[in-house]
Amino acid sequence: MEQPHRAPHGGEATERKPNVPVAPGMELVEIARLKQYPFLKDCSDIVLKKLQPQFAERRFEPGATILQLGGYSDAAYYIASGVVGVQLTTVGARREAKAAEAADAPRSMADRIQTVLNRKPADQAVVRPRAVADGTVILSDLPVDLRADEEVLLEAGEVFGEMSALSRYPISADVVARSEVQCLLIRTAGLRLMFKQKELAPFKKMIDDRYRARTLSNHLRNVSLFAELDERAITSLRDKAELLSFEPGKLIVEQGAIADAFYLVRGGFVKVAVKAGESNAAVTYLGKGDHAGEIGLLLDEPWPFSLFALEHVEIVKIPRADFQAVVTQYPDVQQLLWNATVERLKQRGMVAREPLTSRYLQMAMDTGLIHGESVLLIDLTTCTRCDDCVRGCAETHGGVPRFIREGNKFRTWSIPTSCYQCTDPVCMIGCPTGAITRPLGTLEVTINKDTCIGCSNCVRRCPWGNIIEVPFASPTLNRQIDLATKCDLCLGRPQGPACVQSCPHGSAVRISFKDLATVSRTLSQ
């Protein structure tokens, strides 16, 4: 059996982190040239020098796809010249094409029905564009609204893709060059750096205003608390909201501080922790769309826990007075808040009663498992090391397994080198051929071996080293190349992932780290 191997990372730990440059070898844009861009013209040379590595110029031929619906981007695009078209592709058509591609052999109708029934939607994985009553779709990361089968053109001076880059939302439409297009790419790290520069305050304001105008209402409405609020109340909250960014590890609020606002997580992960002696015990974590602060506001008490940014975090802060104005007007919201408060207090109590739960949470945060929508775990107390899981995987994937039964160990559980199917798959960013995709609304991030060119971009980007390279004899190049390969959850296999199904002892399980109760229950076994 041909064994996959880990791609050489050159020993550079930083290379495996998200936000690596789009193309490491790309030439720097001259400072003088950068100053020709209107939003950078007033910038000092010192600031531009600092920002310079985060910019890149790209030229697109007419017809070239710049961003693809459902894909991810770690850069904002400023159109320097040319025209781009923004269009919506039917999601159903894409999904059908993907399923057809995955089907290795003709299957019975019963198998197909089973596949459809077994498919689980990834609740937080995708924020779909919001359709208004007349069928217009509001695209959160693009400065246009669209109807189906309609194309809207963007011209020089427009910026697109910044919301996807900052908050890691999937791209909401296809963006295609309609003429020869010259773009300035501003990488996510560059955007964050620009937001800190006083000289670039107008740029930040422009991005924030656009977020506030185009996306924030949608985000607020997606929070279950505010789902029933009328337009006026949402607009009021939207206008009062502050937009904050936090670096990894930064304290967002401290336990015991005055509860002065309601916090909504717009991007990134936040650790909720309570003081336990000298350390902070993890209670839970918050992801995109989650909120905190309701306990303090409802009970008029200080913060009962601290919030820490686990990575770059984008927060929407709604001041106490504005938040309470809404709460008093809407009794239903009040009830939901109480429910959320009780839930949070229960979580806090559980940490006190079961300290192990806090350890599981901390481990999940430390190892990045909190990003995982479907993580393969092996119970080593029952695993007989028979490798049936690996064989099952290999048999499903033409003889080459998509995971390595080796990886971190936590207590008596092994976390093999297998794709976590992250909520925000950073591996999808910057794939030059669009070979790595996640069909909208599904868990599986898949690589199309016919269009993968073996550039290793996704391998370098995966922060957990879970994408492996496999030698492939290319008939067109007439030589052997290494193609990226990863777990695809056995897409199209009616029985589900072969690793789990092949284990005779039930030692292999797949769990979502979004479901903390299941995580705790599973790991406590």
Place this chain on the structure above:
Amino acid sequence: MTWTAFRPKRTAWFRGFLIAGVVSMVIYLVAAWWAPWAPGRWGGLTFGTLAALLFVVDALYPFRRRWNGWPFGNIQRWLQFHIYGGGIAGIYVLIHVGFRLPNGLFGWWLFLLSFWVIVSGLAGVYLQKQIPAVLANNLSVEAIYERIPELTGRLQAEADKLLAGAPDLLQRFYSTNTRTSLASVAPAWGYLIDFRAERERQMAPFKEVVTYLSEADRLKLMDLQAIVSEKFELDVQYSLQRVLKVWVPLHAVPAIVLMGLLVVHVTAVLLF
């Protein structure tokens, strides 16, 4: 090693096995009281046929992945059937021969092979429950069996690098006490019984030498100790995983031979 490994994981299967065993015994006792019992009479033939069928289904276990767990619904249930079905088949063989020793060489071969396959199967159940628990609960290192020799080789290189330029005392300690043991995997069957004593024996020299070292060298010694400890755990992993691997042919090869003899036996019964 403890006998708790024999505690059934799936009690429903165990209850089913007990009920099937007890009911079969009652039927045998009643039938044997009613009329003389012989393998060639209807009662003996019935149980012999059932035993043969169970052995055949049990022997199909290697096809579990190819058939996606069919006809048992999933592979875990197939394993349970493989275990308890094999146990019941053993009881049916005894009932088939009326709890008498076989006559003739062929009968002895059938009897002894059946006995071996069932006993080795039970040993497998014990080992497959006991060894993973021991490995998971007592060792911090987990490694793929085939990769252990390679990982061991790396440890020696790591230790050489660590000790390069170290004081003479530490160098001598390394070359006399440790270096050779890091050279290759050192499996031992005895680890199946106990490995704690050997761990303590290997770690004891570190406690002695530490008193003669400066603070900086002590840190180096601690790093070396960590390498030696990791190597020891790899040895234990290799030894115990080897038991799990060696056990399979000891059970499967006689089972294949048994299948062959069973075909001859059934053909002979049908023809003669």
